[in-house]
Amino acid sequence: MSFMIPSAIKISSQFDAGNIEVLDLTNPQDIQLSIRKDNQSDFFQWFHFRVQGAANQPLTLRVLNAGQAAYVDGWPDYRAVASYDRETWFRVDTAYEADTGELVIQHTPAQNSIYFAYFAPYTWEQHLDLIAQAQQSALCEVHDIGTTLDGYDLNLLKISKPTESEAPAKKQIWVTARQHPGETMAEWCAEGFIARLLDEDDALAQSILEQAEFYVVPNMNPDGSIRGHLRTNACGANLNREWETPTAERSPEVLAVRSLMQQTGVDLFLDLHGDEALPCNFIAGQEGAPHLPDTILAQEDRFKQDLAQINPDFQLERGYPPGKFGPETFTIAAFWVGREFNCPSMTLEMPFKDYDNRPDADFGWSPERSIKLGESMLYPIHQWLQADL
Incomplete structure (x- = not known):
């Protein structure tokens, strides 16, 4: 018996400590994201989201509003963390583009489900x-x-x-x-x-x-x-x-x-x-x-x-x-x-x-x-x- 599995990449954050808004997911090399503000506040910088369906695909994830985050001086020399099992969190290639105010995360997942976060979550x-x-x-x-x-x-x-x-x-x-x-x-x-x-x-x-x-x-x-x-x-x-x-x-x-x-x-x-x-x-x-x-x-x-x-x-x-x-x-x-x-x-x-x-x-x-x-x-x-x- 065979069945068809959707092949499109999916990004979600509907879980404990999740935070991201997806603006454009059509191109894996130009995924556009935005961090959601704290409720009734202008503070934001924490992100935590899951990417599915991207095994062995080079991804470029662009956080478009990073330049308006609470602590912009936190982005230079910063690298995001990622995990397959939600236990071991490793650093991935990350760059802050000051001219556009974007945080750019680049990674090729080895597995079909991977989590990215600002720091290792404590759920x-x-x-x-x-x-x-x-x-x-x-x-x-x-x-x-x-x-x-x-x-x-x-x-x-x-x-x-x-x-x-x-x-x-x-x-x-x-x-x-x-x-x-x-x-x-x-x-x-x-x-x-x-x-x-x-x-x-x-x-x-x-x-x-x-x-x-x-x-x-x-x-x-x-x-x-x-x-x-x-x-x-x-x-x-x-x-x-x-x-x-x-x-x-x-x-x-x-x-x-x-x-x-x-x-x-x-x-x-x-x-x-x-x-x-x-x-x-x-x-x-x-x-x-x-x-x-x-x-x-x-x-x-x-x-x-x-x-x-x-x-x-x-x-x-x-x-x-x-x-x-x-x-x-x-x-x-x-x-x-x-x-x-x-x-x-x-x-x-x-x-x-x-x-x-x-x-x-x-x-x-x-x-x-x-x-x-x-x-x-x-x-x-x-x-x-x-x-x-």
Whole structure:
């Protein structure tokens, strides 16, 4: 029995974190695409789509509106990622044509179904698996702390060891990731951090848990993640500009986390992000914030130095200039938390591009390296705890 299979190329994005609009698909050498804006927002840059029916055909995919994206300086030297199995994501030939404002991706698929994305996606199903697997540890409790505007769960992991009644009070450490949903490397990094912290055979992790309790929110922005947004939640709110005056109507995610922080207190805060333009890993502390105590700044500087010592994928030479955010400063998580609790409060930024000091021609900056960086974060935390003894 025989049947006819359609031979035309198809492009789709109707799946978790999908984002693309097809403008013209008639010529495989001139496929014209457009990235959809975040809902009720002008932000856009994240893309994630599937191409079918193009095995062994050279493709030229042109993203026509790349020149109007949120961070145009993120396109030079950037290469898109692709995957056949949605597990291994490799880099493909990509060029930004500044004169036309187009991002041009060229690739000849070896198989009939291939996915392209801005960075390796971290899907909602992966997130739910991460939460479920973490809960299998006796060290971890899963807490539902709210519901997003689209009706998704906002989960927090509390990671701690039992404490003897006469033991000193433990430090309260908070870690959040993916306030900006398109920055998926943040949740990959959180995965590595959580896994190592829960490893009962890891002496460093167990030593840390004798001195500290952790509150981890691996995905602060489920709605934007699922919708395929770059930077905002369901109603177009940039969560990392909502920390001074969050509301249930606009930013329930921030309101829930902030309220819990005020109950537990915060001794150290880490917020995990990605940066479109800089081809390196760096930490933005509270430099330039008004009335920042020298003791807090010194702790943040030491934290960065300790991380650079343990992981060569982290560097100290490049980052944001002090005072970069101007009047927005205290709407940002790290600055608001640092001021509210008078504690070290830092934003870890990872690249969408490759890390130029240690380039990888096949994979660039990747989920695997993000995971390893998350694992490395335990070392500077341990050093910070020891310095406080």
